[in-house]
Amino acid sequence: MPREKIPRQKMPEQAPEERRRNFQEVPYGFTPELAQLEASRCIFCKKPKCIEGCPVEIDIPAFVKLIRDGDFLGAARKLKEANALPAICGRVCPQEEQCEVRCVIGIKDEPVAIGRLERFAADFERLNNLVEAPEIPPWTGKRAAVVGCGPAGLTVAGELAKLGHKVTIFEALHQPGGVLMYGIPEFRLPKAIVEAEVDYVKKLGVEIVYNAVVGRYQTVDELLAEGYDSVFLGTGAGLPYFMNIPGENLNGVYSANEYLTRSNLMRAYRFPEFDTPIAVSKKVAVLGGGNVAMDAARTALRLGADEVHIVYRRSRNEMPARIEEIHHAEEEGIQFQLLTNPTEILGDDQGWVKGMKCIRMELGEPDGSGRRRPVPIPGSEFLMEVDTVVVSIGNGANPLVPQTTPGLETNKWGNIIADKNTAATSKPGVYAGGDIVIGAATVILAMGAGKVAARAMHRYMMGIPEPAPEPEAPPAA
Amino acid sequence: MNEIITRKVLAEGVKEFAVAAPRLARARRAGQFVIVRVNETGERIPLTIADADPEAGTITLIFQEVGKSTLLLGTLQEGDRILDVVGPLGRPTHIENFGTVACLGGGIGVAPVHPIAKAMKEAGNHVIGIIGARTRDLLIMEDRMKAATSELHISTDDGSYGTHGFVTTVLEALVNEGRKIDLVVAIGPVPMMSASTKTAAKYNLPCVVSLNSIMVDGTGMCGACRVTVGGKTRFVCVDGPEFDGYQVDFVELVKRQRAYLKQEDVARRQFLEHHPGERCWETKVS
Ligand SMILES: Cc1cc2nc3c(=O)[nH]c(=O)nc-3n(C[C@H](O)[C@H](O)[C@H](O)COP(=O)(O)OP(=O)(O)OC[C@H]3O[C@@H](n4cnc5c(N)ncnc54)[C@H](O)[C@@H]3O)c2cc1C
Ligand SMILES: Cc1cc2nc3c(=O)[nH]c(=O)nc-3n(C[C@H](O)[C@H](O)[C@H](O)COP(=O)(O)OP(=O)(O)OC[C@H]3O[C@@H](n4cnc5c(N)ncnc54)[C@H](O)[C@@H]3O)c2cc1C
Numbered sequence: 033m034p035r036e037k038i039p040r041q042k043m044p045e046q047a048p049e050e051r052r053r054n055f056q057e058v059p060y061g062f063t064p065e066l067a068q069l070e071a072s073r074c075i076f077c078k079k080p081k082c083i084e085g086c087p088v089e090i091d092i093p094a095f096v097k098l099i100r101d102g103d104f105l106g107a108a109r110k111l112k113e114a115n116a117l118p119a120i121c122g123r124v125c126p127q128e129e130q131c132e133v134r135c136v137i138g139i140k141d142e143p144v145a146i147g148r149l150e151r152f153a154a155d156f157e158r159l160n161n162l163v164e165a166p167e168i169p170p171w172t173g174k175r176a177a178v179v180g181c182g183p184a185g186l187t188v189a190g191e192l193a194k195l196g197h198k199v200t201i202f203e204a205l206h207q208p209g210g211v212l213m214y215g216i217p218e219f220r221l222p223k224a225i226v227e228a229e230v231d232y233v234k235k236l237g238v239e240i241v242y243n244a245v246v247g248r249y250q251t252v253d254e255l256l257a258e259g260y261d262s263v264f265l266g267t268g269a270g271l272p273y274f275m276n277i278p279g280e281n282l283n284g285v286y287s288a289n290e291y292l293t294r295s296n297l298m299r300a301y302r303f304p305e306f307d308t309p310i311a312v313s314k315k316v317a318v319l320g321g322g323n324v325a326m327d328a329a330r331t332a333l334r335l336g337a338d339e340v341h342i343v344y345r346r347s348r349n350e351m352p353a354r355i356e357e358i359h360h361a362e363e364e365g366i367q368f369q370l371l372t373n374p375t376e377i378l379g380d381d382q383g384w385v386k387g388m389k390c391i392r393m394e395l396g397e398p399d400g401s402g403r404r405r406p407v408p409i410p411g412s413e414f415l416m417e418v419d420t421v422v423v424s425i426g427n428g429a430n431p432l433v434p435q436t437t438p439g440l441e442t443n444k445w446g447n448i449i450a451d452k453n454t455a456a457t458s459k460p461g462v463y464a465g466g467d468i469v470i471g472a473a474t475v476i477l478a479m480g481a482g483k484v485a486a487r488a489m490h491r492y493m494m495g496i497p498e499p500a501p502e503p504e505a506p507p508a509a
Numbered sequence: 510m511n512e513i514i515t516r517k518v519l520a521e522g523v524k525e526f527a528v529a530a531p532r533l534a535r536a537r538r539a540g541q542f543v544i545v546r547v548n549e550t551g552e553r554i555p556l557t558i559a560d561a562d563p564e565a566g567t568i569t570l571i572f573q574e575v576g577k578s579t580l581l582l583g584t585l586q587e588g589d590r591i592l593d594v595v596g597p598l599g600r601p602t603h604i605e606n607f608g609t610v611a612c613l614g615g616g617i618g619v620a621p622v623h624p625i626a627k628a629m630k631e632a633g634n635h636v637i638g639i640i641g642a643r644t645r646d647l648l649i650m651e652d653r654m655k656a657a658t659s660e661l662h663i664s665t666d667d668g669s670y671g672t673h674g675f676v677t678t679v680l681e682a683l684v685n686e687g688r689k690i691d692l693v694v695a696i697g698p699v700p701m702m703s704a705s706t707k708t709a710a711k712y713n714l715p716c717v718v719s720l721n722s723i724m725v726d727g728t729g730m731c732g733a734c735r736v737t738v739g740g741k742t743r744f745v746c747v748d749g750p751e752f753d754g755y756q757v758d759f760v761e762l763v764k765r766q767r768a769y770l771k772q773e774d775v776a777r778r779q780f781l782e783h784h785p786g787e788r789c790w791e792t793k794v795s
């Protein structure tokens with residue numbers, strides 16, 4: 033078949049009516065045939081635009097070509113030169129705004145399915161047990177402490193270990209992965225994949241200490257005094273915002289963090305086999321329009337709710353969630369109440385949610401974010417009958433580490449201030465990256481920040497001077 | 510780490526563990542707590558650090574078996590390990606020489622009030638301890654509270670020991686005797702803390718309470734522990750656990766504590782089916 037005639041290949045996936053009641057992953061992934069067919073849609077541009085869109089600059093045409101030629105392992109290895117977590121990124125990256133949006137095939141046709149191919153190659157390597165830990169150089173004599181075991185922390189730890197440093201990760205929770213484990217649900221990112229990636233980092237010699245809340249258990253200054261030559265802070269954006277409307281403390285109102293943590297990390301969806309309970313709901317309203325809201329809504333459905341509504345104050349065009357996730361949610365029967373804003377949550381005399389007052393909105397002038405500001409339509413109030421409300425309007429920075437670390441500067445939102453080119457904070461020897469610096473963002477940006485930080489920490493610990501801060505400075509190697 | 514070094518039964522359904530946790534034993538301050546998870550399928554439950562021995566590297570946990578998780582914890586023996594112990598969580602108690610501090614502990618609340626009484630006394634306060642229980646057999650830590658306070662008063666609901674009545678009955682009697690009290694610290698079941706605050710308010714005494722909301726992570730990440738204090742939402746695990754009793758919405762707290770009654774009942778019954786007689790085969794030894 034001529035290249036132009038090959039349409040963008042779809043991944044086989046569980047049918048919506050089936051998957052809406054189970055927690056297994058939705059897509060099954062490409063078969064080798066489908067992957068090769070999709071890869072053959074790539075024209076291997078001389079000046080590939082897609083690479084510019086990838087925050088970690090994967091050599092996309094190179095790995096796609098390897099898939100086309102049937103060298104799946106080679107493709108996986110090529111990916112790993114730039115991205116330590118391709119099985120995760122292939123699943124959760126917003127490719128439609130990063131690599132795929134720049135693909136030239138996308139001008140006339142649909143772009144090459146870069147994310148799906150990335151996922152295919154990484155899965156091939158893992159499922160065939162072909163993952164190999166690289167040779168570790170002899171110990172440099174230096175130790176680094178990493179605070180937080182999310183994608184930022186895992187990346188820093190892996191990179192530093194490969195440079196010969198001893199690395200210890202301190203994680204507040206009892207499991208690794210950060211949001212990958214407690215936030216993103218199993219049906220979108222199977223936990224076995226996260227575990228495999230963490231195992232890989234452990235194989236590089238990284239030690240992980242769980243149940244260690246830095247700031248309480250030990251402070252950053254104590255870490256520096258106890259023999260760590262540098263410290264990385266990758267504590268994420270883990271402070272849930274609420275709407276500040278009446279009734280928000282009724283039973284049945286959750287932050288998305290709590291709802292998802294109970295279900296994912298604590299496995300409440302398997303109660304009573306697992307001890308952590310979660311609300312048994314009939315009608316659920318999820319407030320917000322991002323990925324987190326989609327995850328919460330689809331989780332509610334899988335926990336057995338009859339009806340799940342996304343309540344969002346702007347229109348569909350402004351929804352920050354990935355198109356694929358909105359599409360999946362719709363297919364599963366999630367209902368969208370757009371241009372709708374809750375004003376009050378109503379309770380019964382036992383303190384349980386029984387309804388929610390809402391008002392219709394219309395879009396006015398653009399606001400600071402460039403999106404049209406929603407304004408309430410007078411007299412359009414109405415009542416929604418619900419028994420569970422999941423508030424999913426974003427997360428801020430947890431103040432615990434800044435509060436207990438003298439000399440660490442934060443901005444007015446509480447995010448740690450770190451240099452873009454080195455990830456260095458205002459405190460010597462202390463680096464930071466990921467959501468704690470840039471606010472709730474993406475896995476790949478957290479990893480990108482981790483890479484930058486690891487290079488700078490390596491130079492700092494080894495006494496190598498910082499290169500002149502050119503925007504395109506090549507990595508020190 | 511997390512090994513149970515000693516295990517005691519303090520009263521029916523009340524157990525005390527000394528748990529090996531050297532860094533915690535050094536880092537913790539009065540008023541702080543840990544979150545524990547017994548096994549891979551377990552939930553995360555908060556328990557106050559009732560005492561610590563930095564030399565021996567142990568912390569003391571005292572808990573009442575009220576449901577699945579605490580019953581399961583109670584089955585652990587000396588030498589067993591608690592799978593996860595994380596802490597010290599929460600803000601430490603504000604310790605200062607206030608003059609005279611009345612430390613009220615109701616039921617299992619005696620365990621969390623104990624380290625505070627001890628620290629207040631060490632800071633130079635005259636500490637009046639008032640501890641109470643439903644009945645004499647359920648009263649815990651009498652000797653240790655005697656040592657931690659300057660004077661100890663006892664009440665039981667049924668009059669089987671000490672003053673017949675509540676800890677607030679004793680507090681009121683002391684105030685009426687003309688005793689000057691500069692601060693009240695009250696810890697126990699919510700009705701007890703609410704009543705203590707009311708009594709304190711009657712005499713214009715400042716009153717600090719320690720709230721026991723439902724928690725998950727204990728680091729400020731989930732908001733499960735939120736309470737209304739002074740009309741604002743606060744997270745008990747990071748903003749507390751101690752708050753000015755006058756400002757706390759106790760009615761809301763009680764309702765929030767009951768959020769999972771149905772599921773808790775299922776879990777407890779299932780547990781007891783598999784562990785018949787778990788609660789009664791051990792009798793008080795100390
Ligand atoms: C439900 C949900 C869905 C998402 N979906 C997507 C998606 O589809 N695609 C995408 O790219 N991004 C998605 N994101 C965003 C993405 O997960 C985050 O941007 C990314 O995880 C940030 O990585 P991080 O390493 O900075 O922080 P985190 O992943 O938040 O990890 C921080 C870690 O630090 C630990 N920690 C915090 N404080 C301390 C302390 N004091 N001491 C020790 N440890 C501490 C935390 O427990 C946590 O494990 C989603 C986020 C959520 C919540
Ligand atoms: C800061 C703090 C310190 C505490 N210190 C002590 C202590 O020193 N000794 C002690 O015996 N108890 C203490 N508690 C209470 C203890 O955490 C609960 O008794 C325990 O979680 C009950 O779990 P369960 O499964 O045995 O009972 P369940 O049957 O599950 O619950 C019984 C009741 O306990 C409460 N509860 C349930 N799950 C949780 C949870 N995850 N977090 C908090 N409360 C919950 C609910 O109000 C519930 O109705 C403390 C609570 C807090 C918040």
Ligand code: SF4
Nearest residue numbers: 086121125130131147
């Ligand atoms: S890591 Fe993300 S942006 Fe980069 S190629 Fe893969 S999917 Fe595209």
Ligand code: FES
Nearest residue numbers: 727729731732746
């Ligand atoms: S227990 Fe999760 S925020 Fe307090």
